[in-house]
Amino acid sequence: MRILFFSSALWLASLGVPAAADTIIGAGSFQSWNVSTLGPAANPTFGGPYWNSQSGEGNTANIGWCLTGGAACSIVDPPGAIPFFGDGNNPVSNMFFGNSSGSVEASLLGNFTSQTGGPDGVNYFGWYALQPDGSLGLMQTLWSSAAPVGASAAFSPGGNYGFFIENVKGLGTPFEADYFWFMNTAFTSTGGTAVDPANHQHFAVFSPGPNRFVLGMEDATPGDLDFNDMIVQVSTGVPEPAPAMLVGGALLLCILPLRRAIRR
Secondary structure, three states: OHHHHHHHHHHHHOOOEOOOOOEEEEOOEEEOOOHHHOOOOOOOOOOOOOOOOOEOOEOOOOHHHHHOOOHHHOOOOOOOOOOEEEEOOEOOOEEEEEOOOOEEEEEEEEEOOOOEOOOOOEEEEEEEEEOOOOOEEEEEEEEEOOOOOOOEEEEOOOOOEEEEEEEEEOOOOOOOEEEEEEOEHHHOEEEEOOOOOOOOOOEEEEEEEOOEEEEEEOOOOOOOOOOOOEEEEEEEEEOEOOOHHHHHHHHHHHHHHHHHHHHO
8 A cells, every 4th residue: 555655646646747936027016096097087187107197098998997997998807906116116127037948828908909910010928048247048938919819828938038019000001110019118119110219128027926917018119108009928837847747657557467466
């Protein structure tokens, strides 16, 4: 019985490797706010947090309204007035996630932009790795703004990382302009007929608690700064399958014949 218990425990332990929670890093901290920051729906209050601006989709459609259940930018299970990462009410120009182990899962909560393909433009969302010296490393696109709400993807960064949104205006025309917005504004780049962009933060990062984040993004330059053009939930610290699974399985196969021999 002891042998059987040992082998079963080893097998269960090998199903996944616990991963530490990722943390957001930058010259800021999480700032509290509440629904009174937004004001009444009939006469909203703008200002304060850098993301609390009038939206092109309506007075009650910036990321704050989306998170608190505003009808103009409805998302599934809005988390409420969860803290945002900032330097007081100001944005942090360089923020990124620290990762030591585990996978990251991202899922699309909402798209509130007209740029979902064709001449109007399109957005591409993805993640990028950071080199040990802080420079830009691998970039990987996860989906476009044409993806349905609920689209999801997982990746294993294996180190510090951030997210980007690529905004392509005039897609497929001679006037195509390409903008890359990063959580580190120093990485901002352009292509095609793009003009020099306004070098401001295009991400707002919120968190309801450990291992969970909500990203609100601004796709235009300078844009209306409503940070609702793409809204993504990020879950971190997801356990990864352990290499020991194969070892545990092999030991179990060896132990079963041993138990039969003991019975004899």
